[in-house]
Amino acid sequence: MASSELLRIATAGSVDDGKSTLIGRLLHDTKAIFEDQLESIELTSQKRGNEQTDLALLTDGLRAEREQGITIDVAHRYFATPKRKFVIADTPGHIQYTRNMVTGASNANLALLLVDARKGVLEQTRRHALLSSLLRVPHLVLCVNKMDLVDYSEAVFDEIREEFTAFAAKLDITDLGFVPISALEGDNVVERSQNMPWFDGQPLLGQLEDVHIASDRNLVDNRFPVQYVIRPQSSEYRDYRGFAGTVAGGIFKQGDEVMVLPSRRQSRIAQIDTPNGSVAQAFPPMAATLLLEDEIDISRGDMICRPTNQPTANRRFEAMVCWFDETSSLRTDAPYMLKQTTRWVPVEVEALRYLLDVDTLHRDLEAETLDVNDIGRISVHASSPLFFDEYRLNRNTGSFILVDPTTNLTVAAGMIIAAGGDPATGEIVAQDITFHPSKLSQEERWSALGTGGATIWLTGLSGSGKSTIATAVEHSLVSGGRSAFMLDGDNLRHGINSNLGFSPEDRAENVRRTGEIAKILAEAGNVAIVSLVSPYRGDRDRVRAIHEGAGIPFYEVHVDTPLEVCEERDPKGLYAKARAGEITDLTGIGSPYEEPPAPELVPDADLETAVRQVIGLLG
Amino acid sequence: MEEATKARQAAVELTDLDTLEAESVHVIREVVAEFENPVMLFSGGKDSVLMLHLARKAFAPAPVPFPIMHVDTGHNFPEVIEFRDRVVAEHGLRLEVASLQELIDAGRIKVGHELESRNRHQTVALLEAIQTGGYDAVFGGGRRDEEKARAKERVFSFRDGFGQWDPKNQRPELWNLYNGRHKKGEHIRVFPISDWTELDVWRYLAREQVDLPPIYFAHERDVVNVEGLLMAVNEFFPLPEGAEVERLMVRYRTVGDATATGAVRSEATHYEAVIEETAATRITERGATRGDDRFSEAAMEDRKKEGYF
Numbered sequence: 033m034a035s036s037e038l039l040r041i042a043t044a045g046s047v048d049d050g051k052s053t054l055i056g057r058l059l060h061d062t063k064a065i066f067e068d069q070l071e072s073i074e075l076t077s078q079k080r081g082n083e084q085t086d087l088a089l090l091t092d093g094l095r096a097e098r099e100q101g102i103t104i105d106v107a108h109r110y111f112a113t114p115k116r117k118f119v120i121a122d123t124p125g126h127i128q129y130t131r132n133m134v135t136g137a138s139n140a141n142l143a144l145l146l147v148d149a150r151k152g153v154l155e156q157t158r159r160h161a162l163l164s165s166l167l168r169v170p171h172l173v174l175c176v177n178k179m180d181l182v183d184y185s186e187a188v189f190d191e192i193r194e195e196f197t198a199f200a201a202k203l204d205i206t207d208l209g210f211v212p213i214s215a216l217e218g219d220n221v222v223e224r225s226q227n228m229p230w231f232d233g234q235p236l237l238g239q240l241e242d243v244h245i246a247s248d249r250n251l252v253d254n255r256f257p258v259q260y261v262i263r264p265q266s267s268e269y270r271d272y273r274g275f276a277g278t279v280a281g282g283i284f285k286q287g288d289e290v291m292v293l294p295s296r297r298q299s300r301i302a303q304i305d306t307p308n309g310s311v312a313q314a315f316p317p318m319a320a321t322l323l324l325e326d327e328i329d330i331s332r333g334d335m336i337c338r339p340t341n342q343p344t345a346n347r348r349f350e351a352m353v354c355w356f357d358e359t360s361s362l363r364t365d366a367p368y369m370l371k372q373t374t375r376w377v378p379v380e381v382e383a384l385r386y387l388l389d390v391d392t393l394h395r396d397l398e399a400e401t402l403d404v405n406d407i408g409r410i411s412v413h414a415s416s417p418l419f420f421d422e423y424r425l426n427r428n429t430g431s432f433i434l435v436d437p438t439t440n441l442t443v444a445a446g447m448i449i450a451a452g453g454d455p456a457t458g459e460i461v462a463q464d465i466t467f468h469p470s471k472l473s474q475e476e477r478w479s480a481l482g483t484g485g486a487t488i489w490l491t492g493l494s495g496s497g498k499s500t501i502a503t504a505v506e507h508s509l510v511s512g513g514r515s516a517f518m519l520d521g522d523n524l525r526h527g528i529n530s531n532l533g534f535s536p537e538d539r540a541e542n543v544r545r546t547g548e549i550a551k552i553l554a555e556a557g558n559v560a561i562v563s564l565v566s567p568y569r570g571d572r573d574r575v576r577a578i579h580e581g582a583g584i585p586f587y588e589v590h591v592d593t594p595l596e597v598c599e600e601r602d603p604k605g606l607y608a609k610a611r612a613g614e615i616t617d618l619t620g621i622g623s624p625y626e627e628p629p630a631p632e633l634v635p636d637a638d639l640e641t642a643v644r645q646v647i648g649l650l651g
Numbered sequence: 652m653e654e655a656t657k658a659r660q661a662a663v664e665l666t667d668l669d670t671l672e673a674e675s676v677h678v679i680r681e682v683v684a685e686f687e688n689p690v691m692l693f694s695g696g697k698d699s700v701l702m703l704h705l706a707r708k709a710f711a712p713a714p715v716p717f718p719i720m721h722v723d724t725g726h727n728f729p730e731v732i733e734f735r736d737r738v739v740a741e742h743g744l745r746l747e748v749a750s751l752q753e754l755i756d757a758g759r760i761k762v763g764h765e766l767e768s769r770n771r772h773q774t775v776a777l778l779e780a781i782q783t784g785g786y787d788a789v790f791g792g793g794r795r796d797e798e799k800a801r802a803k804e805r806v807f808s809f810r811d812g813f814g815q816w817d818p819k820n821q822r823p824e825l826w827n828l829y830n831g832r833h834k835k836g837e838h839i840r841v842f843p844i845s846d847w848t849e850l851d852v853w854r855y856l857a858r859e860q861v862d863l864p865p866i867y868f869a870h871e872r873d874v875v876n877v878e879g880l881l882m883a884v885n886e887f888f889p890l891p892e893g894a895e896v897e898r899l900m901v902r903y904r905t906v907g908d909a910t911a912t913g914a915v916r917s918e919a920t921h922y923e924a925v926i927e928e929t930a931a932t933r934i935t936e937r938g939a940t941r942g943d944d945r946f947s948e949a950a951m952e953d954r955k956k957e958g959y960f
Contacts, residue, residue, distance in 0.1 A: 038667040112850070119846055132823075138825035264714070283663060308669075
């Protein structure tokens, strides 16, 4: 058999528009269905009293689906012709499963949409077209099905074609095809229909076989996310250091000058290995192993590109996301883990810009969250820079998933629109921030210093004794020869945080800044001791996430002194003022304190013991 | 100009088999990069042979960085065990055997009689071996074209602490971004050859001239016809009363428990002939050769929920 290309198709359609029958028909007419499968569905069809063999039964896989009579998840089907191998991601059409359509479309070369000739373009048709365009499926074919039920009318077909063309013009669809079919009767599916001589286009299968997909890839911008480092450590391959990965863009050639991100070190490609030996060039979607001329420290998550053509490096970006999780909604006060290419990075969603109504394309700017199957635009802030391209330029480097770190569920899928949105307005700020990593690695620095950095984060009510403990810990560490530095919330408010008040937003910013400073101190090899009320859990969790992202130990210490005791101590007279109504937002009185659910330590009330416990955390 | 463009494009296109190979290699590397303790199931069947071949290519010239595991029902074709041991020796692999016989002898698994099919009991041995070995990722050679329930299986298939699969609670998979995050005790089943069809497997193995157990090619064998399945006459298969033994040219399309795997008539003694037969066959490999999948329409779905591969 001659070698051929692989084409991935995402199908979508409303309930009852005959999608399963069409797939059954394609499989049947290309002889991808086996006799025992056919016998089994013939039997079932007879049992149900159907006149014809119900080809839809071929694709309705799971028992729950058969009982409900609907498809509930993405199912994959395979067939081949001498020209191509086809993989169909068959996704259900009904409204609650937008996420499945998005999933199927993510890898598709072509989207196949069905409409019932009697019903014309429905809301669901528009939704599926929008999703295909959002996911940048390069080709779209609209099948007008059940033509047999409208007497194979050219006028009906033309009307639907015009209506859909007008709608598609509002979307970003580059290649749009149409075909009038009857999946049940087989008209224009594989063979040209005798019933529609007026249609001069190709039958569906012919269109699927001939659509040109080779140029849909980005072959210009060289991108190679490093997936794994191959070091055989055998005598035969003692010096072999290969950087394995899947080419995400461009054509890499032997001898090419390359740059590695984030280190920005440069070298040349000495050799390109593939599963089938050494080759002169590698291109998407090849799995390859690059060997460089110079010894550069490269690890998983790094990106190899050209010095003259680099991806965007930024911590902030704007993206469209589809929310997948049924059990949680989008939160802007909780950290997520983001996977893009081969990197996992802690991120937070800074803002929801709008919720997109997929039927009307209306943007709801007032929306407060995204629920399952919602699509919206968000602004993301990552704890370390990501190397990406806009999704419309490269589906491999512009896509990401969000994972809830508590449940490990994939909660959303995203497509990057642009870098560095302004946190407040969402406007794209022209910026070309390049991340300059310090030449010393953290390991090198800490091992040279003979000590590692860490952050101790004391949280609790005003008057709980945070600063007392912090001062004692700092004193004890420094007099023991260890570099430690205390960051006191009150003191910082005189300087770097002097422009902040006590609203939840300002408190969040106060915590964020203090957390960043602590992280830098710790990175430099100090023990940063923070004494800050930091009443909100989300704010503290974000600080923890940026530390974890940078590989710095973070110890949350909850100084859990009862409110009555704090109020009795009232070292700053704040409680008295609050009770007198002079201040309104004191934590514990007018403003909530969210206790840490799992702090590393709740120290003893006795100061000496508490200090010993805190220092004990450092090991 | 146009010719030049075409020539350039032609040079940067992958064939369908190369695309499948690249995608599978990506999945295998991703697992090794993100998991602490992966293991690959290896039955000696053609799908596991393919999977191991891809794993070797994914890390070449370094050795395969994980062990392989054989879930041994005790009802084996001797040719397959010989093949398994040869492969292990040849490529310097670490082999772990999860033995059903040991569990049966220890009274941990109850079997009705010595010669009933043990496919169903493989689950127990497998889950126990996963737990004992502390494996957090287990590669399996399942393909989505095999069976309806498999068509919905993810590439990374999440299993809870009991090894169970919940078809309604699977993580969405987009692009090539796999989410393998899990808690201690949970594990992920990984199916790197999900998108290969039976014909793809044969075409690729032929292209690569990969060694297979000899029972995959046509050979003479004493068989009996049991309700359409050609069962080999051997120690594991008691002759049904009044059964007529025939000596036929047969080959196997799948390799499973020797009591439940049937052969098909075939003259295909080499790869090219097998591909021709596979391209022309009108019966699925499971329908043709697996007694155990025939019992109920939802048989596979039920077994998967229990933790079967």
